[in-house]
Amino acid sequence: MNFSLLSTALFKVLLLCVLLNHSLAHAELNEKIYIPKSIEVNTQLAPVAGITDLKFNEFYKTPVGPKGLELTPKLVNLIGKKVRIVGYMAKTEPATAGMFVLSPFPVDLGDEDEKLVDDFPPNAVFVQLSDKNLAVPTIQGLIKLTGTLQVGSFEEADGHVSTFRLELDSEIVKDLKQALGRNSTAQK
Amino acid sequence: MKQTQFTRHCISALVAATFATAAASSFAAPTIARLTPPSNPANVNANALARFLTSQKFDLQTTVAPSAGTTISSVAFAVDGVVVATIINDGTTANQFLGNTGLVKTGLNAKIPAAGVANTAANTSTVNTPANTVVASVRGYSNNTPGTHTFTATATDSTGATTVQTGSFEVVGLTLNNGRPAKNIIVMLGDGMGASHRTAARIVAKGYAQGKAQGRLAMDTFPQTAMVMTSSLNSIVTDSAPGMANYVTGNKAQNNQEGVFPDDTADAFDNPRIEYLSEYLHRIKGTSLGIVTTADVFDATPAANAVHTSNRGAGTGIADQYLDDSNLTGLSVLMGGGRKWFIAKNSTVGAANPANTGNGSTRATSSDYVLTSDIQSGWSANAGAINANRDLIGDFQSAGWAYASDKTSMLNAGTPSKLLGLFSYSNMNVSFDKINGRRGASTIVNDYGFPDQPMLDEMTDSAINVLKQNPNGFVLMVEGASIDKQAHLMDSDRWVQEVIEFDRAVQKAKDFATANPDTLVIVTADHECGGAAIIGASATTAANLQSIAGGATHTTAVQRDAVVGTYDAAKFPTYAMNADGYPQTPDVDGKILIGYGSNADRYETWLSSAQPTQDSQQPFVGQAPLNTYPTNPNVRNSTTGYFVTGQISGDQAAHTASDIPLSAYGRGATLFGGVIDNTDVFFKFGQAAIGGVK
Numbered sequence: 021m022n023f024s025l026l027s028t029a030l031f032k033v034l035l036l037c038v039l040l041n042h043s044l045a046h047a048e049l050n051e052k053i054y055i056p057k058s059i060e061v062n063t064q065l066a067p068v069a070g071i072t073d074l075k076f077n078e079f080y081k082t083p084v085g086p087k088g089l090e091l092t093p094k095l096v097n098l099i100g101k102k103v104r105i106v107g108y109m110a111k112t113e114p115a116t117a118g119m120f121v122l123s124p125f126p127v128d129l130g131d132e133d134e135k136l137v138d139d140f141p142p143n144a145v146f147v148q149l150s151d152k153n154l155a156v157p158t159i160q161g162l163i164k165l166t167g168t169l170q171v172g173s174f175e176e177a178d179g180h181v182s183t184f185r186l187e188l189d190s191e192i193v194k195d196l197k198q199a200l201g202r203n204s205t206a207q208k
Numbered sequence: 209m210k211q212t213q214f215t216r217h218c219i220s221a222l223v224a225a226t227f228a229t230a231a232a233s234s235f236a237a238p239t240i241a242r243l244t245p246p247s248n249p250a251n252v253n254a255n256a257l258a259r260f261l262t263s264q265k266f267d268l269q270t271t272v273a274p275s276a277g278t279t280i281s282s283v284a285f286a287v288d289g290v291v292v293a294t295i296i297n298d299g300t301t302a303n304q305f306l307g308n309t310g311l312v313k314t315g316l317n318a319k320i321p322a323a324g325v326a327n328t329a330a331n332t333s334t335v336n337t338p339a340n341t342v343v344a345s346v347r348g349y350s351n352n353t354p355g356t357h358t359f360t361a362t363a364t365d366s367t368g369a370t371t372v373q374t375g376s377f378e379v380v381g382l383t384l385n386n387g388r389p390a391k392n393i394i395v396m397l398g399d400g401m402g403a404s405h406r407t408a409a410r411i412v413a414k415g416y417a418q419g420k421a422q423g424r425l426a427m428d429t430f431p432q433t434a435m436v437m438t439s440s441l442n443s444i445v446t447d448s449a450p451g452m453a454n455y456v457t458g459n460k461a462q463n464n465q466e467g468v469f470p471d472d473t474a475d476a477f478d479n480p481r482i483e484y485l486s487e488y489l490h491r492i493k494g495t496s497l498g499i500v501t502t503a504d505v506f507d508a509t510p511a512a513n514a515v516h517t518s519n520r521g522a523g524t525g526i527a528d529q530y531l532d533d534s535n536l537t538g539l540s541v542l543m544g545g546g547r548k549w550f551i552a553k554n555s556t557v558g559a560a561n562p563a564n565t566g567n568g569s570t571r572a573t574s575s576d577y578v579l580t581s582d583i584q585s586g587w588s589a590n591a592g593a594i595n596a597n598r599d600l601i602g603d604f605q606s607a608g609w610a611y612a613s614d615k616t617s618m619l620n621a622g623t624p625s626k627l628l629g630l631f632s633y634s635n636m637n638v639s640f641d642k643i644n645g646r647r648g649a650s651t652i653v654n655d656y657g658f659p660d661q662p663m664l665d666e667m668t669d670s671a672i673n674v675l676k677q678n679p680n681g682f683v684l685m686v687e688g689a690s691i692d693k694q695a696h697l698m699d700s701d702r703w704v705q706e707v708i709e710f711d712r713a714v715q716k717a718k719d720f721a722t723a724n725p726d727t728l729v730i731v732t733a734d735h736e737c738g739g740a741a742i743i744g745a746s747a748t749t750a751a752n753l754q755s756i757a758g759g760a761t762h763t764t765a766v767q768r769d770a771v772v773g774t775y776d777a778a779k780f781p782t783y784a785m786n787a788d789g790y791p792q793t794p795d796v797d798g799k800i801l802i803g804y805g806s807n808a809d810r811y812e813t814w815l816s817s818a819q820p821t822q823d824s825q826q827p828f829v830g831q832a833p834l835n836t837y838p839t840n841p842n843v844r845n846s847t848t849g850y851f852v853t854g855q856i857s858g859d860q861a862a863h864t865a866s867d868i869p870l871s872a873y874g875r876g877a878t879l880f881g882g883v884i885d886n887t888d889v890f891f892k893f894g895q896a897a898i899g900g901v902k
Contacts, residue, residue, distance in 0.1 A: 076831035079566070084633060084657040086613035087601060088551040088567025089827055095566075108830075125822070125830025125839070142548070142568035142633075142827050171566055173553065179574065181553055181596065183566040 056195035061106055061162040071166055074103040076124035079143040079184075089142060091171070104166045105145060105186065111158040116178040118152035121145070122165060122186065146174065146182040150193050156200070166192065238280055238363040239323040240373035241341075242271040244469045244480045245459070246441070247375035258377040259458050259887065261894045262354060264488055265587065266459075267480035268292065268346040270361035270373070271320055271472040273338040278365040283311070283344035287359045293346045308347040308586035312473055316341055320472045343472055345480065347586025354381025380458075380891050382899035390875040390896040391681035391726040393485070394717045395455065396427070398710050399448060399509055400692025400703075400737025402868050404802075408700075408742055409707035411800055412791055416780045426715035427731040430871035432880045436889070437867055438735045441470070444865040448692065449520045451734025451886070452512035452685075456485040458890035464520050466512035476519035477529075477577035481587060485893055486513055486683045490538035492898065494680035497539045498671045502636045502664055502706075503689030504546035504825065505530070509734060513685050514539055517577070523549045523570060524596065525577030531604055532590035540678070541671040543629035544689075545636040547613075548827075550604075553596040568633060568827050571596040604628045615662035623673045632658045634825035638690045639663060639709035640702045641820055643790045652819065655833050656826055664688060665712035672720050681726075681897075686713055693823075695738035696860040698841050700802035701794040701816035703740075712789055721874035728877065728896050730889070732870040738861040739805020745781045746814055747773030749797040757813040757848040767850040771814060772801055806862040810841040811849035876901045 065073070080089045110121035111128045121127075122145040147165060149156070170185040245258030245266060260266055268285050284294040295311050298304055304311040319334035320341060344361070351357060356378045364370045398405065406427065414423030421428075440450035441460035450461035459482050462470045468479035486497040501510045506523040514537045515529045527549035530542055548570040576594045584591050605611055610624035618629050633656075637645075641652035642661055653659050662670075668686050675682035688710030694703035714731055721727035746753065748771055756766055773779070781800045784792040794816045801814055819837040821844055828834050838844035840859045856862050870889070872880040876896025880889075895901065 077828065077833075080568070080657070080827065082657040082828070083654065083659050084547075084827070086611075086617070088547070088569060089633070089657075091566050123830065125824070125835065127824065141824070141829055142566070142570070143831075181572060 055159060055161075055163070056192070056199045058192050058195045059159075059163040059165060061164050065104070065106070065164060068104065068166075071102045071104050072098055074098060074105050074169065076105070076107060076143055095169075095171070098169050099171050101169060102166065103169045103186070104164055106162055106164045107145070108161070109156075109159045109163060110140070110144070112178070113158075115155040115157055116176075117155040118149050118177050120147050120149075120156050122147050122163075126160075140180075143184060144182070145184045145186050146176050146180070148185055148187045149196075150188070150190050151197065154193065154197060154200075156196055236275050236278060236365065236367050237369040237371045238275065238278070238365045239273040239338075240270055240361055240363055240371055241273050241320045241323060242269070242470075242472060243361055243373050243375045244269040244471070245375065245377050246469060247377070257460065259380050259891070260351070260377065260482075261458065261488065261891065261898075262352050262379055262381065263350045263492075264458070265348045265350045265481070265483040267469075267482075267586065268349050268359065268361075269343060269469070269471060269480045270363070271341065271343050272361070272363040272371075273320065273323075273341040274365050275369075276338070278367055278369075279340045280342050280363055281366050282364045283342065284362045284364075285344075285346050285359065286362070287349075287351065288357050292349060295344050297342065303580070305581040308582050310343075310345040310347065310580055310582035312343040312345070312478070312580075313340070315474050316343065317472050317474055337472070341472075345582060347481070347582045349586075351379050354379050380894070382891075382895050384899050386895070387900040387902035388726065388875065389898060389900040390728040392675075392721075392724065392728070393489075393681075393683045393893055393897060394721070394727065394729040395683075395685045396688075396710070396714050396717055396729065396731040397452065397509060397685060398688045398691050398707065398731065398733045399503075400695045400735060400863065401688065401707060401710070401733035402736030402740060402864075402866055404740045404742055405691055405695070405703065405707050406869065408704050408740070408800060408802065409711060411742065411781060412704050412783050412794070413708050413711070413785065415782055418780075425711045426718055427711055427871050429718070430729070430731060430873040430877070432872040432877045434870045434872070434880045435867040435883045436732060436870050437883065437885050438733075439865060445863050446735050447520075447863065448508035448734050449512050452509045454886040455732070455734075455889045456513055456685075456893075457482040458887050458894075460887060461512075462518075464508075465518045466508060466520060467514075467516035468518055470518065475580075476517050476522050477525055477592070478580055478583065479516065479518045481516045481583070484513060484537065485890060486537040486539070488894075489681075489683060489897055490536065494678070495538055496541075496675050496678040496680075496682040497537045498541035498675045498682060498684040499530075499539065499543070500541065500664070500667050500671045500684070501544035501687040501689050502638070502709075503544055503687065503693070504549075504634045505542055505544040505630070506546050506549050507544075507635070507689060509687045509689065510544060510685070513537075513683075519575075522575040522577065524572055524575040525592065527600055528576065528592060528598065531600065531607065532592055534607070536587065536589060538678075538682075540626045540682075541674050541684070543612075543618075543627065543631070543667050543671060544687075545630065545632035545634050547601075547630040548633050550600040550630055552599040569596075571598065571600075601628070601630070614658070614660035615666065616660055618662055618667070618670055621670070623677065625674070625677065627670065627674045629662075629667065629670070631661045632656065633827045635689065635693065635823055636661050638694060638702050638706055638820060639790065640705045640794075640816075643705070643788060646788065647786075650818070651833075655828065657828055663712070664709050665716050668713040668716040672716065676720070676724070684717075686717065688713070692737045695740055696862075697821045698738065698804055698807060698810050698861050699817060699821060700740075702820065704794065704802075705790060708790060718873055725875060727874045728893070729873045730870055730880065731872075732889070733868040736864045736866040736868050738807070739864045739866070741803050741805065743801050743803040744772055744774040744778035745801055746771055746797070746799050747777045750793075750795040750799065750815070751797075753795070753813065753815050757815060757845070762811075762848065762850045764850055767812065767814070773798070804861050806856055806864050807852065808841060808854035808856055808858050808860050808862075810852050810854070811843075811845040812852050813845045813849040817844060
């Protein structure tokens with residue numbers, strides 16, 4: 021959980037809690053898998069044409085107003101558009117098929133009891149996978165994700181009501197499947 | 209011969225059948241798996257575990273498991289042999305509620321207490337819940353006759369077999385017309401504040417010379433002192449929910465539970481209730497209740513004065529019940545952090561309503577509540593509703609509450625009849641960072657997005673000004689919440705300043721009680737946190753500590769052996785205090801050093817940490833600039849300090865079972881002394897407020 025200790029070397033070979041069981045997601049620990057290049061973060065990110073970088077500290081205005089948090093104009097302008105966000109994948113066991121959560125800090129969702137009263141930050145982004153059967157095991161370390169930003173009130177497959185969604189680019193979904201597939205083959 | 213054999217066989221068969229019948233009838237009786245209120249496992253009659261004031265309300269409840277193939281047809285409750293209620297099962301699978309009685313058949317936990325230990329509170333043995341198990345309740349029972357009472361639950365099954373379980377509770381009689389009553393009760397609750405926390409604050413704030421303290425904390429000046437045993441119903445080491453609730457219900461609660469006894473249903477808001485001090489005095493005397501904390505107001509300590517739940521984490525329901533049951537508690541002041549529970553979960557999509565979208569609400573249907581009708585009936589309680597979209601700030605305002613979002617608006621609110629103050633998204637920033645923000649020395653509070661948070665003494669002042677308008681008096685609980693939270697994080701410099709902030713609030717309460725002598729003030733804690741101890745003082749200068757931390761060698765030889773001065777080497781640390789009441793800097797030459805008995809792994813430099821350790825409840829945690837803050841004590845100072853191996857697992861130091869000191873001032877203070885149980889405090893409040901003191 022200590023991101024200050026994460027080094028470039030760590031990103032190269034990341035430990036994944038891996039599974040490929042689409043229906044009942046139970047992660048098998050301590051397996052190694054190569055993280056897809058398309059989401060790897062190991063250097064300063066170069067800008068990409070047509071895609072806006074959105075940082076987690078650009079979601080809300082500060083100081084906080086008298087009632088709830090308020091969205092920044094930048095974020096409101098990006099609704100429905102392509103964005104790239106860098107963050108940490110929340111660790112959940114078992115993983116929920118069709119989605120995972122991107123958080124500004126490494127967050128570990130504990131027991132099922134605490135599941136819905138948890139430590140998710142308000143700007144946690146619920147990443148939507150075009151393959152609704154795909155359960156992605158926890159990837160440790162920073163990752164970059166590109167997709168279409170949606171803002172609203174969404175009932176998620178894991179029971180959360182979310183505010184921010186990222187419809188993950190299908191190319192990345194394909195890469196994730198491929199990475200998991202490689203690992204699955206290696207297991208056999 | 210044949211005939212004889214035949215007869216013998218017949219006799220054997222008859223005997224076998226007789227045994228079988230006997231066995232069947234002994235197994236056929238229902239099992240009473242839990243009887244509430246819980247009774248003393250050691251001796252039912254000698255020492256009642258559950259104690260109540262005369263007319264104090266509580267629920268009677270029992271969990272009854274039928275033997276295989278049978279169902280429960282009725283459950284009767286009797287007190288001293290007189291039937292209180294008989295609940296007849298209608299034979300359906302639906303839960304039944306009639307008036308203040310209930311029979312719950314669905315939504316039970318997967319496990320219930322094992323048979324044969326139903327009378328004991330310390331039962332940890334469980335079995336799978338048998339089919340057709342029921343939980344029967346009588347809500348809002350009370351008894352006016354002082355003394356020990358026996359109560360029984362009689363369960364009858366579909367074969368007519370019955371099981372009777374007997375328990376006991378005590379009604380504590382007050383000495384009435386015993387002098388003048390205390391009109392107001394103020395509970396100053398330093399969360400996690402043990403004797404060491406108090407001593408450390410005194411050393412820093414007042415200084416010592418030639419063996420004598422050069423001044424006294426406000427809490428030191430209280431004339432009466434007691435030692436308090438803090439254990440909960442199920443452990444010698446309590447958490448904050450029972451730690452607070454036990455003071456204001458007179459009964460032992462289970463860890464994580466507040467204002468209730470444990471039960472066997474999944475619903476976190478249907479546990480057997482115990483009437484709080486606030487509810488009892490509001491019902492009898494018409495008092496108001498004030499709750500002031502530096503934590504999120506849904507946190508265990510504040511909630512354990514007004515909210516009945518077995519899940520201290522059920523934030524949506526807890527925040528709702530403050531308002532819903534304010535007619536029962538007299539709640540008129542609620543101040544602290546925790547705005548995230550009070551704003552509607554975004555109910556509309558996208559930019560159509562940006563003001564209400566992505567507002568950071570953590571309201572969720574899963575942590576909300578609705579009460580069963582027996583509870584509503586027995587307690588005159590509001591039903592509640594499952595509603596994540598509730599605009600709770602708006603509902604408070606509609607109910608006549610003024611709302612303050614920061615220090616400025618709190619001061620501008622004047623003296624409204626009711627005051628809601630929500631000064632941050634979750635827990636408020638600690639005094640170390642609030643004061644440094646006011647001094648312009650750091651931007652921590654800006655980083656959190658709440659630059660104008662009040663100090664606890666300022667909140668206490670505002671609260672008292674609102675509450676004192678009630679001619680019937682008030683109950684006020686003021687919590688210094690982050691003494692505990694920073695002790696968990698082993699951030700010594702931050703919790704010492706939390707105690708100093710808390711003591712400034714104590715001074716406000718004392719000043720009020722001096723001017724209004726019909727007021728009782730106690731200063732206490734729910735438990736000790738960290739096993740904190742003042743182990744000595746730095747044997748070197750602050751500059752040298754900085755230099756060591758910045759150097760390449762971080763070993764016990766360099767940072768422990770050469771630094772930690774014990775006995776004579778500790779001398780008398782001296783701190784310069786600013787006009788704002790806080791130390792100019794915690795990093796003085798020869799500063800006091802704190803060790804921890806229930807420590808987790810940490811790195812120690814003995815210097816204050818410029819940044820607080822991250823609080824995952826905050827909105828901007830993990831993103832710039834908060835992402836530069838240390839995530840845990842086990843990484844904080846990892847490049848500047850030496851490693852101290854924890855004695856417990858996990859990221860944080862833990863609560864301990866050590867007794868804590870209690871100080872009392874004002875009307876009824878003389879009731880306090882000796883070594884007492886935390887539940888005893890409730891009955892002293894009762895004597896002071898109802899019976900009076902000479």
